[in-house]
Amino acid sequence: MTTENVPVVEKIMNANDQIAMINRKKLDDAGVFAINIMASPGSGKTSTILRTIEDLAPDVRIAVIEGDTAPVTIDSDKVKALGIPAVQINTGGSCHLDAPMFSRGLEQVDLANIDLLIIENVGNLICPAGFMLGSHANVVVASIPEGDDKPYKYPNIYRGIEVMIINKMDLLPYVDFDMDYFRKGVQILNNDAVFFNISCKTGEGVSEWTSWLKNRIQQQKELAK
Amino acid sequence: MTTENVPVVEKIMNANDQIAMINRKKLDDAGVFAINIMASPGSGKTSTILRTIEDLAPDVRIAVIEGDTAPVTIDSDKVKALGIPAVQINTGGSCHLDAPMFSRGLEQVDLANIDLLIIENVGNLICPAGFMLGSHANVVVASIPEGDDKPYKYPNIYRGIEVMIINKMDLLPYVDFDMDYFRKGVQILNNDAVFFNISCKTGEGVSEWTSWLKNRIQQQKELAK
Numbered sequence: 001m002t003t004e005n006v007p008v009v010e011k012i013m014n015a016n017d018q019i020a021m022i023n024r025k026k027l028d029d030a031g032v033f034a035i036n037i038m039a040s041p042g043s044g045k046t047s048t049i050l051r052t053i054e055d056l057a058p059d060v061r062i063a064v065i066e067g068d069t070a071p072v073t074i075d076s077d078k079v080k081a082l083g084i085p086a087v088q089i090n091t092g093g094s095c096h097l098d099a100p101m102f103s104r105g106l107e108q109v110d111l112a113n114i115d116l117l118i119i120e121n122v123g124n125l126i127c128p129a130g131f132m133l134g135s136h137a138n139v140v141v142a143s144i145p146e147g148d149d150k151p152y153k154y155p156n157i158y159r160g161i162e163v164m165i166i167n168k169m170d171l172l173p174y175v176d177f178d179m180d181y182f183r184k185g186v187q188i189l190n191n192d193a194v195f196f197n198i199s200c201k202t203g204e205g206v207s208e209w210t211s212w213l214k215n216r217i218q219q220q221k222e223l224a225k
Numbered sequence: 226m227t228t229e230n231v232p233v234v235e236k237i238m239n240a241n242d243q244i245a246m247i248n249r250k251k252l253d254d255a256g257v258f259a260i261n262i263m264a265s266p267g268s269g270k271t272s273t274i275l276r277t278i279e280d281l282a283p284d285v286r287i288a289v290i291e292g293d294t295a296p297v298t299i300d301s302d303k304v305k306a307l308g309i310p311a312v313q314i315n316t317g318g319s320c321h322l323d324a325p326m327f328s329r330g331l332e333q334v335d336l337a338n339i340d341l342l343i344i345e346n347v348g349n350l351i352c353p354a355g356f357m358l359g360s361h362a363n364v365v366v367a368s369i370p371e372g373d374d375k376p377y378k379y380p381n382i383y384r385g386i387e388v389m390i391i392n393k394m395d396l397l398p399y400v401d402f403d404m405d406y407f408r409k410g411v412q413i414l415n416n417d418a419v420f421f422n423i424s425c426k427t428g429e430g431v432s433e434w435t436s437w438l439k440n441r442i443q444q445q446k447e448l449a450k
Contacts, residue, residue, distance in 0.1 A: 041265040041350050041379060042371025069351055070380050093381065095320055095351040123379070125266045126294055126320040126349060145370035145396060146267025154266060154348070155295050156318065171370060174399060 023134025031224030041123030047200035096127035151185030248359025256449030266348030272425035321352035376410030
């Protein structure tokens with residue numbers, strides 16, 4: 001490959017993805033592992049984050065970036081109440097975070113003093129799928145009462161994920177939810193996703209998820225050495 | 226007002242809203258009452274539609290337009306199974322219906338032979354709020370397990386609604402959901418919304434909702450005379 005090819009290669013990548021790559025480099029240089037949590041409104045993204053913090057902090061040093069479509073601090077206040085730094089990004093009505101927004105959020109995070117950065121994307125099963133941020137792993141949180149047909153109806157969000165968390169397992173006895181049908185729906189789109197069935201209410205399954213996360217944080221630290 | 230003002234007035238209205246007004250006129254001329262149902266994925270839009278059909282048909286002649294972000298017929302198949310005509314609109318990945326899409330859907334509906342047209346918008350609490358379709362009433366379906374903070378976090382969707390349905394009341398004993406806090410959140414944005422608490426699983430509250438709907442269908446018929 002000659003140097004003449006470089007500008008062509010750069011043009012293939014859109015502006016968002018170029019900034020995402022810069023964000024990724026910043027995280028890699030600092031040895032910080034970053035996850036982008038996406039979900040439908042009310043599936044329990046914030047509860048999953050709070051449970052994750054309770055399980056990992058203070059051994060793992062965490063910061064959270066909260067994406068919200070409205071200027072409310074409900075979620076970031078809950079994170080801060082656990083003593084964890086939280087940066088809120090108001091998307092101004094937009095239905096997803098993008099790489100430039102995440103970049104501005106990153107500027108407010110003390111990367112030198114954290115191990116894990118959790119991004120809570122805007123509650124939406126469609127828009128966030130189209131925008132790479134620069135995080136290392138995409139995570140979707142589904143919840144039992146949302147129903148088992150979501151992977152079939154909102155396929156794009158499941159394609160690029162590394163982790164599929166199924167939350168509100170405590171509600172399984174009260175809801176018609178066919179776990180095999182749901183899993184099959186995700187696996188058709190993405191055969192590599194790791195599944196964790198959890199309940200933020202009872203704590204069921206949370207430690208399996210945070211063990212996976214600890215391994216990935218450790219790997220990222222080693223890569224940065 | 227002189228006729229010179231007319232072009233200026235027309236310019237104020239965007240292309241979507243102009244088409245929405247044409248859609249509205251078509252419905253009005255036919256004496257058909259149309260509702261636009263919006264909600265988060267998994268709140269029970271389809272279940273609410275099925276319960277509504279069971280309660281009103283065949284006395285009320287109904288058709289359904291299904292907006293989906295993916296080319297799946299899961300929801301429209303359920304409607305057709307009840308003997309009700311269903312037109313599916315695939316938004317091609319977009320997070321909402323708009324007036325031109327609805328217009329194309331309308332062309333496939335036999336307006337002369339129905340009383341009620343139900344539009345199931347794409348499951349999303351953000352995007353559909355920005356696009357008038359030409360329906361007579363916007364309806365949001367929330368569900369108990371989604372949590373009571375949604376009006377505070379996704380305010381725009383609640384502003385222009387006439388009806389607020391709170392579904393999955395059967396799950397109330399198992400979930401922390403403060404009904405007063407939720408209602409207050411909606412009422413701050415919209416003091417005119419009518420509330421119906423329902424359970425599509427048990428049938429609780431459904432007849433109150435369908436009674437309201439029957440009145441509105443009747444009013445629409447009288448206006449068309």
